[in-house]
Amino acid sequence: MFTIRHAVASDIPLIRELCYQVWPQTYASILTPAQIDYMLAWMYSVESLQQQLQQGIDYLLCYDDVKPVGFAALADHGAGDFKLEKIYVLPNQQGKGTGRYLLGQIIAQITSKGATSLTLQVNKHNTAKSFYEKFGFEVIQEAVFDIGNGFVMDDYVMELKLSRQNSLR
Numbered sequence: 001m002f003t004i005r006h007a008v009a010s011d012i013p014l015i016r017e018l019c020y021q022v023w024p025q026t027y028a029s030i031l032t033p034a035q036i037d038y039m040l041a042w043m044y045s046v047e048s049l050q051q052q053l054q055q056g057i058d059y060l061l062c063y064d065d066v067k068p069v070g071f072a073a074l075a076d077h078g079a080g081d082f083k084l085e086k087i088y089v090l091p092n093q094q095g096k097g098t099g100r101y102l103l104g105q106i107i108a109q110i111t112s113k114g115a116t117s118l119t120l121q122v123n124k125h126n127t128a129k130s131f132y133e134k135f136g137f138e139v140i141q142e143a144v145f146d147i148g149n150g151f152v153m154d155d156y157v158m159e160l161k162l163s164r165q166n167s168l169r
Contacts, residue, residue: 002101007059007071012049015059018071019044022088030125035151042147057085062102069093072102080116080162087120103135107162115162121145121155129156136160 007015019040027036042048052073053059062070070089076082084106089098110118120137122129141157 001065002069002098003063004060004102004105005063007053007061009050009053011059011061012046012053014061014068015049015071016044016046018068018090019088021090022070025091026088026126027123030123038149038151039147052085060102060106062089062098064093064098070098070102072106074106074110076110080114082110082115082118084118084120099131107135107160111162117162118160120158121153122158124154124156129158132158132160 023040023044024036031039049059056076058074058076060072060074061068062072070087070093072087073085074082075085084103087099087103087106089102093099107118118137119140120132121143122132124142137158137160139156140159143155143157145153145155147153
């Protein structure tokens with residue numbers, strides 16, 4: 001049975017632990033080891049996670065019974081626009097409905113708050129793109145983001161238009 005709870009600052013070590021179990025495996029065939037290390041330090045250092053929480057990024061922790069198995073991060077940009085900043089589940093949980101549950105709960109939560117759209121970025125070579133398409137996300141843009149140190153994120157920007165019907169998935 002899956003459950004979700006909102007993370008607080010004391011959960012930063014858990015977020016980092018989950019991230020380091022997911023990220024290297026997820027991106028090993030897409031990014032260089034140097035870029036993976038750079039991005040982990042950039043986005044998942046203790047300081048970066050503290051700053052994200054202070055800026056209002058809502059981290060959600062997903063549990064299978066009592067075991068933490070994934071997380072997501074969500075930003076509210078106002079006027080009904082939300083962005084899914086991150087969503088990751090442990091490799092041994094993939095294909096078990098964990099990501100589907102987590103994303104479905106996020107959609108239900110923001111739809112009940114009057115959200116009209118949910119956007120995200122996904123690396124152009126990440127197989128997760130098809131997962132998002134199953135939820136109804138559509139590519140609205142291709143973009144290359146300079147993230148410093150000579151690295152870029154070569155992504156699709158995807159969007160899901162929301163209505164009350166989305167929360168019933």
